[in-house]
Amino acid sequence: MRIRFTKMQGAGNDFVVLDETRATLDLTAAQYRFLAHRQFGVGADQILSVRPAPAQGVDFEYVIHNADGGEVEQCGNGARCFMRFVHDKGLIRRDSARVQTLAGVIEPRINPDGRVTVDMGAPVFDPAALPFDRSGLSPVKEGEWETWHLALGANADSPIVPVALVSMGNPHAVQEVPDVDAAPVRTQGPLIEHHSRFPNRVNAGFMQVVDRGNVRLRVWERGAGETLACGTGACAAVVAGIRLGRLDHRVDVTTRGGLLTIEWGGITPEGAAPVLMTGPAVTVFEGEIELPDSP
Numbered sequence: 001m002r003i004r005f006t007k008m009q010g011a012g013n014d015f016v017v018l019d020e021t022r023a024t025l026d027l028t029a030a031q032y033r034f035l036a037h038r039q040f041g042v043g044a045d046q047i048l049s050v051r052p053a054p055a056q057g058v059d060f061e062y063v064i065h066n067a068d069g070g071e072v073e074q075c076g077n078g079a080r081c082f083m084r085f086v087h088d089k090g091l092i093r094r095d096s097a098r099v100q101t102l103a104g105v106i107e108p109r110i111n112p113d114g115r116v117t118v119d120m121g122a123p124v125f126d127p128a129a130l131p132f133d134r135s136g137l138s139p140v141k142e143g144e145w146e147t148w149h150l151a152l153g154a155n156a157d158s159p160i161v162p163v164a165l166v167s168m169g170n171p172h173a174v175q176e177v178p179d180v181d182a183a184p185v186r187t188q189g190p191l192i193e194h195h196s197r198f199p200n201r202v203n204a205g206f207m208q209v210v211d212r213g214n215v216r217l218r219v220w221e222r223g224a225g226e227t228l229a230c231g232t233g234a235c236a237a238v239v240a241g242i243r244l245g246r247l248d249h250r251v252d253v254t255t256r257g258g259l260l261t262i263e264w265g266g267i268t269p270e271g272a273a274p275v276l277m278t279g280p281a282v283t284v285f286e287g288e289i290e291l292p293d294s295p
């Protein structure tokens, strides 16, 4: 089967975007893996499918697959590219949309400067939502909130890392590090991703707090490895930093692929405020590719 695709990137987190508004392609996990492959396919951290609205009150359905072929609940940098794609392809005539994801409805809008802001919905703090197996473990109080001390191995000298747990629809374990360039992202990242306390695996964030309005962040993404930026990872890190008393309500997040701005109003009497994420969304090129037959 030969398909058309658009290659996009948001702060260096890169995507293959598929227009499935007229017909669903029904790709297999192996075909998603092929598209994401950087030598044999197009190359991407995630594959984003644009599908028709599944219900009234939304404009589209947004389906996300990681490079490993697994479907996931949410992707923040992808949400900005999704909005840029549907707008530039004329699939919507407005500068904003309501988009159904597995994690709920999000609302991206294009700003006059070309960047895209997404209302990502409210973060969830119940560890069970990730899910996280807390049996035999108690949280450690930090600021007005808590971290969980995770042992990365069974030996007496295995590292123990304090992580804050946040769901942005997808699961995040965020730790604070003194220097993000020296952080053990590629060694600890896979251990945290596959830790037995996270039955659905987890995205592992490493955040350096520069000051109350600036952080530097690297993320080891579930199903993709380290990426140049992770939008939901930036939301989760800032929300965690605010709840731990380390950050103000508007924070610039410097990633290896670009700058994201995250705003969060905290916990109000009505519940957790929605998280707003602003950043770039860029079309790189378009093309056609022959997909291998797949079981």
Ligand SMILES: N[C@@H](CCC[C@H](N)C(=O)O)C(=O)O
Binding pocket: 013, 045, 046, 066, 072, 073, 074, 075, 076, 077, 078, 170, 171, 203, 221, 222, 223, 224, 227, 229, 230, 231, 232, 233
């Ligand atoms: N790159 C994304 C997150 C993609 C999904 C993630 N790897 C997961 O498995 O939850 C972003 O920008 O949020």
